[in-house]
Amino acid sequence: xxxxxxxxxxNLEKNTGKSLAEWVSIVRASGLAKHGEIIKFxxxxxxxxxxFANLVAHEARGSAAVHLAETTDLVAEQYQGKEVLRPIxxxxxxxxKGFGADVEIAPKKAYVSLRRNKQFAIxxxxxxxxxxxxxxxxxxxxxxxxxxxxxxxxxxTHRIRLEKPEEVSAQVIEWLKQAYEGA
Numbered sequence: 001x002x003x004x005x006x007x008x009x010x011n012l013e014k015n016t017g018k019s020l021a022e023w024v025s026i027v028r029a030s031g032l033a034k035h036g037e038i039i040k041f042x043x044x045x046x047x048x049x050x051x052f053a054n055l056v057a058h059e060a061r062g063s064a065a066v067h068l069a070e071t072t073d074l075v076a077e078q079y080q081g082k083e084v085l086r087p088i089x090x091x092x093x094x095x096x097k098g099f100g101a102d103v104e105i106a107p108k109k110a111y112v113s114l115r116r117n118k119q120f121a122i123x124x125x126x127x128x129x130x131x132x133x134x135x136x137x138x139x140x141x142x143x144x145x146x147x148x149x150x151x152x153x154x155x156x157t158h159r160i161r162l163e164k165p166e167e168v169s170a171q172v173i174e175w176l177k178q179a180y181e182g183a
Contacts, residue, residue, distance in 0.1 A: 005055075014051050020059055027060040035061060050117055051104045074107035082125040087165040089123055092133065094174045096121075099180045120183035121176060122156055133160040133172070135179040146175055 009117075013019050018026075023042075032038050035057050042053035079086045087111070096103050096114055111124035111134075122134035127172040134149060134156030142148050142158065149156040160172055 008051065008055055016046070016048075017097070021137065022058065023056045024060045028053060031063070050104070051102070051114065054104065054106075054115075061136075066179060074109060075112060078110065078125050082128050084129070085125045085132070085162075088131045088162050088168055091165055091168045092123055092173075093175065093177060095168075096180065099177055103180070114180075116180055116183035118183050120179040122153060130162055131162040133162060133176070133183055134158070135160070136182065137175065137179050138182065140175075140178070145172070146163045147162075 009020050011025070016023070027038055027041070028039075030041060032041055038057035039050065039053040042048040042056055043050065043097045060083070060139070065078050079089070092113075093105065098103070100116075101114055104113075106113040106115060109173060111122050113119050114121040114123065118136075120136050123134070124132045124134065126132045131154065136156055137146075137148075137157045137158050140146070140158065145162075146158050147160070149159045152159050160175070160176075162168065162172075
């Protein structure tokens with residue numbers, strides 16, 4: 001289990017007075033099976049934040065990222081053969097961690113999802129030489145490197161294509177922070 005997951009699990013018990021296993025039992029007793037239903041139940045009936053609800057929902061459904069982290073490092077796998085792009089990811093993650101303690105960093109097989117109340121960004125090494133930063137920036141006109149996402153990813157409104165760490169400018173970080181604040 002990685003440090004972030006361990007911290008979330010410890011904080012879940014500290015904040016709610018119940019362990020992860022106890023919350024899983026409550027969810028299973030509710031009869032709910034779909035991820036979204038479980039999240040809604042925990043948020044509305046038990047006052048959970050999205051991050052904790054997501055953790056419990058994944059655990060209850062047996063799809064917990066906590067367990068995936070035990071068998072594989074999804075981020076490391078994303079950058080196999082694309083090592084030159086990893087410094088871009090590291091810079092963006094460092095910036096996001098400074099935005100607030102409510103950021104959920106959720107590695108998937110091909111990208112990393114950044115969430116607050118909802119997803120606000122995607123970090124994706126798309127090719128061996130191009131990193132895509134997907135952002136949700138409703139009402140923001142494309143400008144410069146900030147382009148409309150179009151058909152690239154339906155979960156984002158905008159995309160920034162990056163090839164070198166020095167392209168992670170103050171403006172790129174500002175757009176990322178704007179997406180975070182809108183989530």
